[in-house]
Amino acid sequence: MGQVRVCVMRIEGTNREEDAQAAFEAAGADRVELVHLKQLAHSDTVPQDLHRTLDDYDILFIPGGFSAGDAVRGGAIWAARIHADLGDQIKSFIESGRPVGGVCNGFQVLLELGCLPGWAGTLPDEPEAALIQNDIGRFQSRFAELKREASTPCIWVSEVPEDNLLVPIAHGEGKFAFAPDTAEEDLKRLEAAGQIVFRYVKPDGSPAGGEFPYNPNGSIADIAGICNERGNVFGMMPHPENAIDPLQAPDWTRRPRTPCGLPIFESAVRYARGL
């Protein structure tokens, strides 16, 4: 069993990298580093001793925040910089089968990069889906209930129970959408390949059916998270890294809860340990 080393990537404007670090540490990862994109790109303005290489890590995680202020579109600038500076590194990392995860802004980045849903190759030229403005038109910070799909190849949910998870959301652009003209077909393909990992549900476990606030952003088919066909690349809009301690639940003074987000990180760490 090898050591599990996690690279939590950051640039200017990422803000949940320390939360992600705490989550991986709680999940048993041996070493979790916050690594600036410029360290991986071996930029001139970064001292030599801080240069890093993606291949030296077992898990890559792209955290939430407002990278580069989310000018243009959420995650678009970060994705463009990854494409330009780390394209080869990230392509080979994904193709090696190691876990790659993105949450919130990180999910937006993975979609912008095209490695989710990843139908046209590991790093296609065009994104195939997008996260667009919430239906209610404003940023929402609240809690939502999710349920994992029973059959998915996603390696990030092997330890996740099939009960409702109560996880916070904090986003303005979280509505999962396909291009309107191909949406129906794309959705079928996503479902058929088991690429839908999480959907928003009501407290009784029934589908949210697009209804606010159960589905907090209006995502098509109540989608909260998806993976690639192989199951190693995974993104979700809610923040499991803020649900790793019982005291982070919104209603813990009413009823004790086990931390709903932790099993996601435990799944990735367990998988990486077995590689």
Added chain:
Amino acid sequence: MGTDHLYERIDAPFPFYRIKVLDATADELLELSQERNLALSAEEMGMLRDHFASEGRNPTDVELEATAQAWSEHCSYKSSWPILQSSIFRVEAPQNLLVIQEDAGLVTFDDDWAYVVAMESHNHPSALDPVGGAETGVGGILRDVVCMGAQPIALLDSLFFGPLDHPYDQVPAGIKHPLYLFRNVVAGVRDYGNQVGIPTVGGMVGFHPGYVSNCLVNVSCIGMVRKDRIIRSRAENVGDVFVLAGGRTGRDGIHGVSGLASQVISEDSEEVGRSAVQMGDAVTKEPLIHACLQCIDEDLVTGFKDLGGGGLSSCSGELAFDGGNGADLDLDRVPLKVADMAAWEIWVSESQERMMLVVPPEKVERVLSIFAAWDVEANAIGTVTDTRRMKLRYKGVAVADLDLEFYTGAVRYNRPYRVREHVGTPLPESAIEPQAALDQILASPNVASMAWIVQQYDTIVRGATVAGPLQGEYLHPGPGDAAVLKPLRESNRGLAMASDVNPYFCEIDAYWGAMSALEESMRNVIAVGGRPHAWADNLNFGNPEDPDRLGEFKAATDGMYHLANALGVPAVSGNVSLYNEGPTGSIPPTPAILMLGIVEDVRKTVTMDFKASGNPVYLIGQTHDELAGSEYARLLGDVGATRVPLVDPSSFRRKMDALLEAMDKELVRACHDLAEGGLSVALLEMLFGARDLGLTADVTRLPGTASRIDVKLFSESNGRFVAEVQAGAEADFERIMEGIALVRLGTLDDSGTLTVLDGGRPVLRKAVPDAYRLWSDALPKLLG
């Protein structure tokens, strides 16, 4: 211009003048002050002239502007300091580490850690540019915390607007409608706080007609710092280097503290003041914070201060002065947004996202490389000297050589004031049927749910939020009294925090109103299980040159001191904002309080939502005929009816100790402070956050003087809590509360209804879902 002859052009590759104040008449000096928007009085201009006469020369435009910034009300506290020093600054407490003296207060958290408290207003900028004003308010308060060496962990906002449905034709010329200001201030707070990744965990919103022409935006930040990593805002070592880091310097924010913050708002403020509003940039701030904290972590910094009001001038002046030193600075090394700025503009610009580090020479290279790695600009711009003078050069020309004692050692005034006392009136004979009154009060903007706002703020980033601003069932939460954070991963010690003030009380009686604000904010943190530990205040008042306005200030500070001193809870930081007046007059006195409490074990945090059927519900404290300033009094159309709620420090202390003991023993399942709307609203709010619970509350015999049912239901008397106690623990609870005014109201049931009995008769019956709808729909309805 009548003062043209006072300007002597000096040969330099930029616009540069000597101002011949020694030749000027008193009238010309005053005209000069007004023309240049210096906001200095005739007397102050005279002091300035005398100083330069003693140096045998005229000042340059840089020196004149620097002095005006340093002497502004905003930077110097010239009107407020003597009053503060004789009152709230006098509360001493063992937990105080470094209080009042710097931009933020430092208080002991545990053996190794301190927490940092900062609170500041951004009122006038927000009145002109609500998004930019609010954003830069949040940005500035974050810098105040970071420059102590601390990691920010939480933000709170205390916002005050005119009524959202204020008639458009009654909004004075040049003033923006409250609805517009409200939406945009909330957007500014949201965008900046969310982007920078510090949770916004609380605050308050108050509505009052007195804010129509002068909204208030008060922002607070809490941070954590290891005690051995605290950095002072001082340049103590001669030879150390000033490193300016962050955003570029531009023409935004010229005369923010003099022209904008220290004058009343008028029709012309938009035109005159627009250039005084800075522009914030959260995407620069976020890496700037990372880089600054990394420099501190690597022990590279000996002094640290943010650039806020007064810009480079105030920041470097205070660093050098407080270090007992001087400074030589080179303005050529300051990166500019536009090339053609005059030296004085560079010196006083309040452009955002800038920090000044004082760095030993051998560590400068490492500091610059850390900023470079974060793509944040940083430049060494000068050195610490032993001259006790501030010497500036720009493009090879000496542009200023100022005696620091003269310009940074501020002027102070003992202005005249007049304290007005509120005379109580008898209880009015008229009354409103409780059911009808309740429905209106639930939908009042000062009572209604603020979830529409709160749910736009990221309350949980950083993962330390144990109790947020909304508490209970997450789909229909109630309004939490205070937020609780668990700042350290390795410890269960927590910090409770809340902000409060009732401007209606303060308007009627500033003394009792301010004391009420302090007591209510203490009740807020006690309700979640926190022991009040330290507080900050943002003292928003009108023009101090009016004795009535300064009288309100004096009364308010005396009131706060009375309670703070009795309980030994120190004021550790804060901000004074005067001149909050516009065409509709002065704002009501608004001492907004930020209260911090220590929660010994966050796992014992108590939230305000009722928990379980079968548990008894108690009212703690006395209910009096104290209607003045209450929601109900306004419904009666008699806002001053009876008197404002008083405060009794000694009974409050006993109550606090007993309640916290009961909480520590885990006898209390829910607790809520009684405030706007009184007992009826508090009980309903506790039911909102629950699921399908109900209560029949018997109010026949309440402790206190209240005998009429409307007073019992709606009085906003201080010192009261509702507590849900674990069934079976009644005897233990009552024993702990012995000697304290207490009544058991009833027992929680599954009825989903609040029923109130008085003398065996039902006087109020309200289905909880109906009440919830009134309460939660009110604000969205006003927003349209």
